[in-house]
Amino acid sequence: MVRRIDVTGTDGVRLAAWEFADPPKERAEAAGAPGVLLLHGLMGRASHWAPTARWLAERHRAVGLDQRGHGRSEKPSDGPYTRDAYVSDAEAAIEQLGLGPVTVVGHAMGALTGWQLAAKRPDLVRALVVCDMRASALGAASQREWSDWFASWPLPFATLADVRKWFGEGGEG
Structure with missing residues (x-):
């Protein structure tokens, strides 16, 4: 429960x-x-x-x-x-x-x-x-890495299949 x-x-x-x-x-x-x-x-x-x-x-x-x-x-x-x-x-x-x-x-x-x-x-x-x-994880370079990664996402994703392709099939949804 x-x-x-x-x-x-x-x-x-x-x-x-x-x-x-x-x-x-x-x-x-x-x-x-x-x-x-x-x-x-x-x-x-x-x-x-x-x-x-x-x-x-x-x-x-x-x-x-x-x-x-x-x-x-x-x-x-x-x-x-x-x-x-x-x-x-x-x-x-x-x-x-x-x-x-x-x-x-x-x-x-x-x-x-x-x-x-x-x-x-x-x-x-x-x-x-x-x-x-x-x-x-606390450093400024780490923060830039995350920002750059998020900025690289092809948003909006056109389909759920595109999301799965971008992030890989193995992860939890």
Whole structure:
């Protein structure tokens, strides 16, 4: 069973959090279980964590967060889409959901967010699992690489087949 919980992030941005649990009885028992916050990568959303979260939910309170601009979370046209905003959003989610101290599991951008959150608020982060994060992700050159890559996209894509061809067939949609 997956339950959506709305959280208020930085600047009032509405964020969608997803709690993964089996039947309601199990959810009630999980209320005292250790929290796990799952943070997706740049091209992801919380649902990418579903298989992992279901497994974790057997012993933990597993929550996936659609980070701002992703999944079912709000996509404010004026942002901010900054490192500080992502970190503050994760901090707000942990506090509002009563997950802390939490184990943060992050992939790529989510790993960087978790890493920065652990440095900013060690009282909220019990442990950190880092998956596929570039150590140089904070540098200006890295930011230019991302900007150049996004600018290279042939937008708008004419068909779904064109999207699949551009990004490759192997990834999750």
